[in-house]
Amino acid sequence: MSETDAAAAPSRSDAPDLEQDAPIETNLDEDDHLKPEFVAAVLEAVDEGDFETARKLVEPLHPADIADLLELTPGERRAEMTEALGDLVSAEVLSELNDYVRDDVVEALPNEQIAELASELDTDDAVAIIEDLDKEDQQEVLEAMEPEDRAAIESALSYPEETAGRLMQRDLVAVPELWSVGKTIDYLRDTVDLTSDFWEIFVVDAAYKPIGTCQLSWVLRCPRDIAMSDVMKRDQTLIPVDMDQEEVALRFQKYALISAAVVDPGGRLVGMITVDDIVHIIQEEAGEDILRLSGAGDGDINQPILLTVRTRLMWLLINLPTAMLAATVVNLFDAEIAKYAVLAVLMGIVSGMGGNAGTQTLAVVVRAIATNQLTSSNTRRVVFRELRIAATNGVSLGILIGIGAFFIWHNPALAMVFGAAILINNIVAGLAGVFVPVTLDRFNIDPAISSAVFVTMCTDCMGFMSFLGLATLAGLGS
Amino acid sequence: MSETDAAAAPSRSDAPDLEQDAPIETNLDEDDHLKPEFVAAVLEAVDEGDFETARKLVEPLHPADIADLLELTPGERRAEMTEALGDLVSAEVLSELNDYVRDDVVEALPNEQIAELASELDTDDAVAIIEDLDKEDQQEVLEAMEPEDRAAIESALSYPEETAGRLMQRDLVAVPELWSVGKTIDYLRDTVDLTSDFWEIFVVDAAYKPIGTCQLSWVLRCPRDIAMSDVMKRDQTLIPVDMDQEEVALRFQKYALISAAVVDPGGRLVGMITVDDIVHIIQEEAGEDILRLSGAGDGDINQPILLTVRTRLMWLLINLPTAMLAATVVNLFDAEIAKYAVLAVLMGIVSGMGGNAGTQTLAVVVRAIATNQLTSSNTRRVVFRELRIAATNGVSLGILIGIGAFFIWHNPALAMVFGAAILINNIVAGLAGVFVPVTLDRFNIDPAISSAVFVTMCTDCMGFMSFLGLATLAGLGS
Incomplete structure (x- = not known):
């Protein structure tokens, strides 16, 4: 442990622009729940057909809170609420929704919008939405997507439900072991088509098998001329693509992982799972036992x-x-x-x-x-x-x-x-x-x-x- | 979603050095548990006083598996096992241990070794170990530590148990908003005393209040001359230092956080919490309900x-x-x-x-x-x-x-x-x-x-x- 590592005082002293956050705070009670008055006000506006007011109320909310709002909306009024919110129902909102509520919301969305939203999501979240559609809609949505996105989703759908293959995303960064730190940084900066959301870089051999993992902070803290193979950690946890998601969650917990490489039966890197996709599984699996033990099945208050x-x-x-x-x-x-x-x-x-x-x-x-x-x-x-x-x-x-x-x-x-x-x-x-x-x-x-x-x-x-x-x-x- | 983003085939083709992983695999069954035969062999060696054989068996294990081994060791033989393993009981092993088992293990360690291990741990893990010691040992361990480490731990101990203040670590990276991406990268590379384990950079104002958060991947993907304030996300989740850990876990889940800034009542940045410290809380809290509902208290099989x-x-x-x-x-x-x-x-x-x-x-x-x-x-x-x-x-x-x-x-x-x-x-x-x-x-x-x-x-x-x-x-x- 070293002392608090902070930079010198900044050179500008005017107050930060925090105003955009203010409305979010006021709609939440001290437990971080949406206030009942707020939910009622939005529902009333929707009932009166005043979609504009509803949108104005909801606009300042964080996507996670818009998801909460949709969950708190009674089932029979969810389609109307979805219609009223229009494009406020963003990809992020969808990925935060409870499974059953998401079914209601997605059902109320036109297929083109679903295709558009799915393209913005990580593979795993897009799959979660598309796997629940009926065959016909599924086909239509897939056809409306870009060929690569479509290929990624079709490939994910080919793995059994609740396995690593469904959870993983294909957007990841992998580099050969002989690359230097500097070359890796240049590659990251110069390649337009790379994902922007990743926490670790996977180092692979000629057969595209992962041989090590490198935290971004290590890349940033090392001189440019060092080889990636000297920075990376060789002792890594590889997730087989057909591993059950509960088992994946246990590995993440046991080895305190942030992200992990997913490999096919031949040991080749095919995807990556990040901890934010795992957190809700850990929570679900741990909470599931109480429901199963009491015979309440899934035990979701949003279940039909x-x-x-x-x-x-x-x-x-x-x-x-x-x-x-x-x-x-x-x-x-x-x-x-x-x-x-x-x-x-x-x-x-x-x-x-x-x-x-x-x-x-x-x-x-x-x-x-x-x-x-x-x-x-x-x-x-x-x-x-x-x-x-x-x-x-x-x-x-x-x-x-x-x-x-x-x-x-x-x-x-x-x-x-x-x-x-x-x-x-x-x-x-x-x-x-x-x-x-x-x-x-x-x-x-x-x-x-x-x-x-x-x-x-x-x-x-x-x-x-x-x-x-x-x-x-x-x-x-x- | 873009297609799989991977670098060209690497230039070297010889097989990666995976041998060091092999012995780990063979001691684990298909469920990733230590094999009973292996546990029995280690226990037998310890019983016979043959500490050298025991150490040789345990040495190739991952720290998480050494922790499992200590948990599987019967309570009355844990002190002897701890003694036999010596410095194989590393800081990482301690941080993976079940609370009750850790008490047994720490009790068997000399105070100087505890002080040394605590210095290697993140503040939150060090606090978890030291808070359970009796007053006298606590004093002795703290005195054996470096002044800064000691100050960090004493400050954490001043917050109530199960709050953000106990969970957070003080080692973090914060930069002023006017710094450019390039200056930030140079600062990271040139400052010797910085932590190497972080996932996000906090951007602070003159009063050291966080005004935004920046993923490392964004820093790596942006041109050097852009200001940090243009890269960072302003919409951030700040954790008050006295927030209950269950509430912290819910925020991490709701907003899918990897790390979050902890602020004092004045809004100043005092620490950071990372998701790996949260995962076990989510799991514990979700699992707790079943135990409480059935009146089994903590319900830990390692409880006295x-x-x-x-x-x-x-x-x-x-x-x-x-x-x-x-x-x-x-x-x-x-x-x-x-x-x-x-x-x-x-x-x-x-x-x-x-x-x-x-x-x-x-x-x-x-x-x-x-x-x-x-x-x-x-x-x-x-x-x-x-x-x-x-x-x-x-x-x-x-x-x-x-x-x-x-x-x-x-x-x-x-x-x-x-x-x-x-x-x-x-x-x-x-x-x-x-x-x-x-x-x-x-x-x-x-x-x-x-x-x-x-x-x-x-x-x-x-x-x-x-x-x-x-x-x-x-x-x-x-």
Whole structure:
């Protein structure tokens, strides 16, 4: 670490022209959200057909905020809003939009405008828009584009969805290893057709295989006569073009990458992925687990409602047999319950507390698997750890609840049965919370999607079984 | 989009020297995890006191993989592993380590080595290590550091934890607006003491306030005689030094930033945050919700076990009264249950299915709040949406379950009560799933932490109440 590296005081002292930023600030509340009054004002202007006022209001906004505005517009009015905003719906706005909202917006745009916008976007963003169009529109948009842009997009579309090939952009800077820093800088300055947005330069060999990566800051800090191969870092992370995007995101995180070279099966450089394309994947993937674990599918509030209903209903239907299985366990003891209804009152506490404990373990294990922290090297250690936690919590809760029950019902047998069932179900919860997701993961089934059903089934059935079973053995229902 | 921008074929054709990468590959499995055999081999060497073999095995690894190795080492053997690896535990390794594991490792290092490592790290990473030391060690480490490094860290420590001030690094490049591109490049090349890792140059006014940001690629692509103020982007996102890190992460995502200037309350540039420091926060914050929602606290498998037990036990204890409340509701109907035990068998299905539906809605709403998608502008729309989903699912499930029950028990009253209770509880679940987190958020309580208790309470109590209540009204238990 060196001290703050700053240049001398600048030679001009007049205030900077910050006025253009001012209107942006005033439309945002302290959380950086658009103010509801502002959104309402724009919607009203659009409703009244006063597109000019609407445009005047929206014009000062940052593209990311225009995207937010479109997301906050109710679905059935999005087409009109899109029409009103016209060319304010820029390429940048599109790339910031939520997937479902973007579908609405793109649908409201004429195909020529889509083609124009797509040409301005990075390949990955353009592909994201075009891949969702229906076949006919897709064809029309592609035909309206320049041949090179079209070729780039068609090539990206040839890779499976959610792989590096779809994410990457083709605009990148690659230079031969023998070039000097000076030659590279001259090339960058003199080549008109180069991209302006890149953070690293890839150094390639004669076969166009990347052999090193060079941060721009290194190029700028080095004398002109040094060879690029002496500046570059050889130890690089190459992304195979067919790698799943979640895996790509994990590599970016693990190796703290800003950009990475994408290579075809022959090892040749075919594209580049930058961290800004990855950030939303990291966020999505990390947030996805919670939604999957609770059976909410994609869990997007902008998802078409019928799709949401179908996803959630399916999950509830999958859970139904497990709820019925638990009911069947209760049914085994209906005679005891009829004689001693307190059992029915308390059995839900046993299954519920077990369910809570199981969910805790499950959430921890699912996150640990997703972040590559739980691997085959430490599974046994984690199982043992969860078992100790479950036993400790089970004993604590069992004693507490047993004592509480004794003071309420003055029945030592009931108190002991209750406490013991709580302990047993906590241990069941701890074991199921680890083994279910780990086993599913071994069989390459996403543990976030399917674990909760099995864990709840275990804690419900074993909760009822242990409590009602022990109660029967203790003669409580006879 | 232009076509792939690559330089001509390089002039040398011999194969690149990739050998140094080879040993890294062979120690990793196809998921980029360290192989269990490899981890076991290193641990065995350390156990036998054969530090030399251990070092030879570990030496070819990437720092991120050395960090993984330390994480996979059981807690009680981490000190010995740290000792064995010696200076292979580099600054980079430390910055990649999980917080809890880093505590173990740093504890095993002598203070002079900590001071040396901290000097090599960016301010933010150095602070992360030093802030966790106890007061005495902290003093000793700081005293062993160079005065400037020490000043930077002491200044960072003066900001509250989890704010931009802790995250930022002081090593940055700022130039006056009147400088030309050429002068800036010369300054970068001729100033020995500058950082080499930066992605953007900040342009500042006489008061050292940032007035624009300039990507390095723009500097490289522009003629030397153009003024920096004509190259820079004026529309920039400034991060106040006391901004919460979660908010910083949201800004980085929203505006797709690579780096951002941090300013003090007077608007002066005091530091810079880069996206690689943000990526793990985005990931943590997105993953945190699932853990909080399930009451698993930090949910880290490396957390000290006692802390985990305490966190989880507290959550289970918080849930106990709600489970008891639900039991109290059941208790109101114990006479009916004693007469007709089928009620006890089925009531769990009603509460359980409602709980599942509530969890779905809750997960979606918590994520939407966390990602700034649910704001006061669209709350009403989301409530209405969830209500429609709940009603649709409730009617579908209610009819299905009612019909099923009729064919099993041949009791039309029971079937209708069962179906109606399922419908009612689905609607309760939908409403609670939205209103509980939204209300908590309004009162600035993290909805992820506290929502689940309330939602489960609603679905349990209302599930029992509607089913047993309707059954009583229908005379089923008499």
